Amino acid sequence: MVNYIFDGTFDGLMTVIYVSYYNHQVPNDILSENSYQKNFLGDDIYISTDINKSNKVQNAIKNKISKEALKNIYYVYLSELESSYMLIYKYVRLGFKIGRKINYFLQNDIVNDVIKLSQRINHEAYKMIELIRFKEIKNGLFYAKIHPDYNVLPLIVPHFAERFQDQYFVIHDVKRNLSAVYDKKSWIITDISPENTLITKEEEDFENLWKIYHKNISIEERKNLRLQRQHMPKKYWDILIEKQ
Amino acid sequence: MELYDKIRILADAAKYDVSCSSSGSNRENKNGGIGNASFYGICHSWSDDGRCISLLKILFTNICIYNCSYCVNRCSNDIERALFTPDELADLTINFYRRNYIEGLFLSSAVYKSPDYTMELLIKTVKKLREDYNFNGYIHLKAIPGADINLIRLAGLYADRMSVNIELPSEKSLKLLAPQKTKESIIKPMSFIHNQLLEKSDSKKLMRYSDKFVPAGQTTQLIIGATPESDRTILKLSENLYKLYSLKRVYYSAYIPVSNGNNISGVTSPPLLREHRLYQADWLLRYYNFTADELLNEKNPNFNISLDPKVDWALKNLSLFPVEVNTADYNTLLRVPGIGVRTAKRIISARKASSLSYDSLKKLGVVLKRAKYFITCNGKYYGGCEIETNKIKNKLLPKSNVLEGQLSIFDSFYKTENNLPIIV
Ligand code: SF4
Numbered sequence: 068m069v070n071y072i073f074d075g076t077f078d079g080l081m082t083v084i085y086v087s088y089y090n091h092q093v094p095n096d097i098l099s100e101n102s103y104q105k106n107f108l109g110d111d112i113y114i115s116t117d118i119n120k121s122n123k124v125q126n127a128i129k130n131k132i133s134k135e136a137l138k139n140i141y142y143v144y145l146s147e148l149e150s151s152y153m154l155i156y157k158y159v160r161l162g163f164k165i166g167r168k169i170n171y172f173l174q175n176d177i178v179n180d181v182i183k184l185s186q187r188i189n190h191e192a193y194k195m196i197e198l199i200r201f202k203e204i205k206n207g208l209f210y211a212k213i214h215p216d217y218n219v220l221p222l223i224v225p226h227f228a229e230r231f232q233d234q235y236f237v238i239h240d241v242k243r244n245l246s247a248v249y250d251k252k253s254w255i256i257t258d259i260s261p262e263n264t265l266i267t268k269e270e271e272d273f274e275n276l277w278k279i280y281h282k283n284i285s286i287e288e289r290k291n292l293r294l295q296r297q298h299m300p301k302k303y304w305d306i307l308i309e310k311q
Numbered sequence: 312m313e314l315y316d317k318i319r320i321l322a323d324a325a326k327y328d329v330s331c332s333s334s335g336s337n338r339e340n341k342n343g344g345i346g347n348a349s350f351y352g353i354c355h356s357w358s359d360d361g362r363c364i365s366l367l368k369i370l371f372t373n374i375c376i377y378n379c380s381y382c383v384n385r386c387s388n389d390i391e392r393a394l395f396t397p398d399e400l401a402d403l404t405i406n407f408y409r410r411n412y413i414e415g416l417f418l419s420s421a422v423y424k425s426p427d428y429t430m431e432l433l434i435k436t437v438k439k440l441r442e443d444y445n446f447n448g449y450i451h452l453k454a455i456p457g458a459d460i461n462l463i464r465l466a467g468l469y470a471d472r473m474s475v476n477i478e479l480p481s482e483k484s485l486k487l488l489a490p491q492k493t494k495e496s497i498i499k500p501m502s503f504i505h506n507q508l509l510e511k512s513d514s515k516k517l518m519r520y521s522d523k524f525v526p527a528g529q530t531t532q533l534i535i536g537a538t539p540e541s542d543r544t545i546l547k548l549s550e551n552l553y554k555l556y557s558l559k560r561v562y563y564s565a566y567i568p569v570s571n572g573n574n575i576s577g578v579t580s581p582p583l584l585r586e587h588r589l590y591q592a593d594w595l596l597r598y599y600n601f602t603a604d605e606l607l608n609e610k611n612p613n614f615n616i617s618l619d620p621k622v623d624w625a626l627k628n629l630s631l632f633p634v635e636v637n638t639a640d641y642n643t644l645l646r647v648p649g650i651g652v653r654t655a656k657r658i659i660s661a662r663k664a665s666s667l668s669y670d671s672l673k674k675l676g677v678v679l680k681r682a683k684y685f686i687t688c689n690g691k692y693y694g695g696c697e698i699e700t701n702k703i704k705n706k707l708l709p710k711s712n713v714l715e716g717q718l719s720i721f722d723s724f725y726k727t728e729n730n731l732p733i734i735v
Contacts (some may be wrong), residue, residue: 141512152490171664173657174671197355201410209409227411232343233445234409251343276318276403277412282321284368288567288581288680294361309356 072113075099077144081121083114086161131163145218160270167310192219196226198303203270206263208235210264212306215240228254237261274308281309324373324384329564332366333414333449335527336471344445353414366417367407371395371432374423375575379489381537383569384421397435405444415449426457437469456496463500472527475501480545484538505531505556528559535568536582541612546592546603563589588614599645599653617708622648625685626700632685637666649682669693
């Protein structure tokens with residue numbers, strides 16, 4: 068009964084899979100060090116992250132299973148659910164057995180859970196791409212705040228970096244205190260975020276123009292707030308200008 | 312006049328145009344400019360009526376020389392009027408875009424001074440966006456009926472999509488309600504855009520580079536319920552538009568009584584449910600290989616309001632059912648109520664791994680509440696009643712509590728139905 072402990076990074080998780088494979092040792096559980104409390108019953112082994120091993124596992128997944136499978140695994144990892152690590156482990160094992168066809172096995176609970184969870188992450192990333200609102204906080208610097216349920220920041224930055232090539236921006240995940248910073252060339256994710264996010268008078272004008280637009284484009288005779296909430300869940304309203 | 316007022320008035324005037332999609336274009340961001348288009352389209356907000364806001368949908372002006380009876384902006388209507396400048400509108404678009412409020416611009420207009428003059432104003436605005444701001448986001452332009460073909464061609468080089476609204480489903484109704492527009496002034500730009508697209512796709516094969524002309528194609532809009540045409544007439548018209556002019560979408564807009572226009576009286580509330588049924592049927596034409604004649608005929612020219620068109624069709628063609636989910640081909644699966652494009656594909660792929668049980672269908676996203684009457688699973692039928700039209704219909708008809716929730720919609724439908732023979 069062995070538990071593997073790792074540093075919580077994706078490479079760390081891939082290293083765990085590598086080690087367990089070569090040790091022929093099926094883990095009882097896989098835990099990240101942040102949430103780990105020492106368990107007196109089983110053996111706990113700390114695995115330190117090794118980029119080489121991680122790359123080997125990722126390549127093996129890509130070649131022996133599929134790119135699609137690797138994408139699913141990464142998405143499930145971003146769910147940050149403690150149970151996701153073992154789910155990923157089981158999915159990879161199954162994948163090495165079945166190979167390319169794994170995603171046809173929708174009736175299998177492991178496959179089904181992975182695909183459903185991966186879709187949930189994907190869905191939230193898409194919601195963020197829709198609902199993010201930037202504010203100009205300094206001449207030419209745009210700032211947006213988010214607090215997604217899952218850690219979708221790495222999934223959404225490429226979209227904005229491609230779209231706003233001529234614009235400096237920061238997307239700040241306030242829940243995890245992570246910021247994606249783009250400088251018109253490339254982007255990074257760091258834990259440093261801008262201190263001053265107060266907005267100017269001009270910015271306020273644009274927000275008001277948007278509110279007026281939003282109100283007037285709606286047809287009174289067709290009012291349907293329930294449908295609106297289905298697409299724009301209440302939990303995101305605080306980042307939406309038009310809902311403030 | 313303040314920008315605030317212009318936006319208030321001209322957004323309000325644009326709201327009856329239902330087209331909102333930002334899909335169908337792959338425009339890339341070039342040379343470090345701003346914006347790109349997503350092929351699948353992105354919505355950024357939803358208005359209080361639950362409709363998606365993807366583009367800054369707005370009129371350039373609502374000052375109109377025409378007097379179409381169904382339209383709020385008709386010249387005889389006493390309302391506030393406003394007019395943008397190309398600079399104002401381009402600037403507004405860019406600023407909304409940078410804040411991720413919108414995917415781009417949908418610019419339409421009333422007929423100001425003349426069709427050509429109006430078209431030129433629209434072109435000026437989008438030219439500024441594309442050339443001065445290096446904007447590569449989505450642009451949908453309305454072709455103003457009656458505008459010179461050369462202007463339409465020019466506009467098409469800047470736009471991702473163009474639309475010419477037919478508005479009324481028959482020439483007779485058009486004559487009656489929009490006497491200044493002719494069938495020709497609508498069909499001519501439509502067929503021009505279509506031919507231009509065909510030409511471009513030919514020349515693309517010859518040359519490596521050719522100018523992009525409305526890469527997302529063209530769409531149109533029909534108003535539902537202001538005139539007496541049946542669902543069948545409308546659906547046949549759409550079918551032909553898809554066939555003859557390769558339209559990307561036909562939008563249906565339940566007529567909202569906007570004031571006491573001549574020739575339209577007695578329409579009290581918009582026939583929303585009828586509009587909904589037409590959208591469902593339109594979907595069946597575009598993605599499920601149905602034809603209009605399969606769905607409606609001369610004896611039944613209108614949709615059953617209490618059943619969706621696919622269920623209705625299946626009940627009328629029970630001899631084709633039940634189908635075996637483990638062996639039926641893709642097109643057959645698609646015709647089963649409760650199975651959509653996505654689930655049909657998932658069924659086909661899951662079948663490759665192992666045979667499907669009744670329980671596993673739920674996992675794949677099949678809506679069994681409907682589907683169970685039309686399928687077998689390894690030879691077994693799960694409907695729990697005889698495969699007989701009335702028996703299944705009884706189980707599928709909405710229960711009274713469902714009906715209550717939608718009563719306002721049904722209500723308005725009946726009212727409009729009764730009021731239909733207003734124009735003869
Ligand atoms: S041309 Fe007719 S439909 Fe268009 S804005 Fe003028 S009155 Fe309205």
